[in-house]
Amino acid sequence: MDNIERYKQYRQTLIELHTQILNDYVAEVDFKQAAHILGILNNRDQVVMEHETEYDALYDFNIYEKFRAGKSILSRFAENYSSENQIESELIAAMLQSKTSLYEVIHVDKMEEVLMLNDILNDLNEPIKIIDISLSSNTISSPLIYTRVLDLEGFSMTSGLGFVFSIDHKDYILNRSRKMLKKLKSGDTSLDNFITYFHLNRSDGILTRFENVK
Incomplete structure (x- = not known):
């Protein structure tokens, strides 16, 4: 099985895991707490989206960020969940180790649906190879991307989070x-x-549309 087929399996499983976490661990009050921290809860207690x-960003924030007593919802889920197969096991491990950063896209291979990224915020020498079917077909030239990367064997992928900026606005x-x-x-760099x-x-x-978080 090539990496594209593996990626499709992992992406679908990731969406299923995200959905289960959101349905089983994130109540309405949790969404509103996250929205308040992000500054998108108005004075009528309503979440205001532009x-x-x-919504994908709010889902990602709820799952991965450690704003509830220094722990993430993901870590609570992982403590209580028994993986049903190897893909789930690998994904949960990668999710727990994942980090966000701002990346510069240095190469796109549309045939292989691969992007090569340089991490701008961290001093890393090696570019990161990710597979993302939606993003690789994007027509924006060499964008900046703020995303969460999950490292797997043979390739990496995003969590579905993605804020895209023009390279011309880098500085x-x-x-x-x-x-x-x-x-x-x-006190939490990732959160800030x-x-x-x-x-x-x-x-x-x-x-820009990334593969959905949920």
């Missing part, structure tokens, strides 16, 4: 994010970065 793709995005981060003092890039996506992002 586009339907922001602005980096300078603006630093200023915004100075105002956030949660997510909030920052969520709002930068609203002001400066390019609407």
Whole structure:
């Protein structure tokens, strides 16, 4: 089985795991708590979205970020769930180790549906190879992507989270994010970065469809 076929299996299983976590572990009050932290809960206790793709970001935030007593919903799920097969086991391990960052796309192979990414926020020497069918077919030239990467054997994939920016705005995005981060003092870099890039996506992002989180 080639990596594309493996990717499709893993992507479908990931969607099923996300759905199970959201259905079994995330109540309405949890969604509103997450929305409040992201700054998208209005004074009438309503979650205000600017586009339907922001729901994917809210789902990702609820599953992966550690804003409930320093733990993620994902870690609670993993403690109580027995994997049904090897794919689930590998995915849950990768999910628990996953991190978000801002990446520059340095190469796209549309035939193989592969993207090569450079991590801008962390000093990593080796580019990261991800498979993403939707993103690899995107027509935006060399974008910046804030996403969550899951590392698997032979390839990596995103969690479904994706904020996309023009490469022409790289310096602005980096300078603006630093200023915004100075105002956030949660003590959790991942949490603060997510909030920052969520709002930068609203002001400066390019609407792009990733494979769904849920």
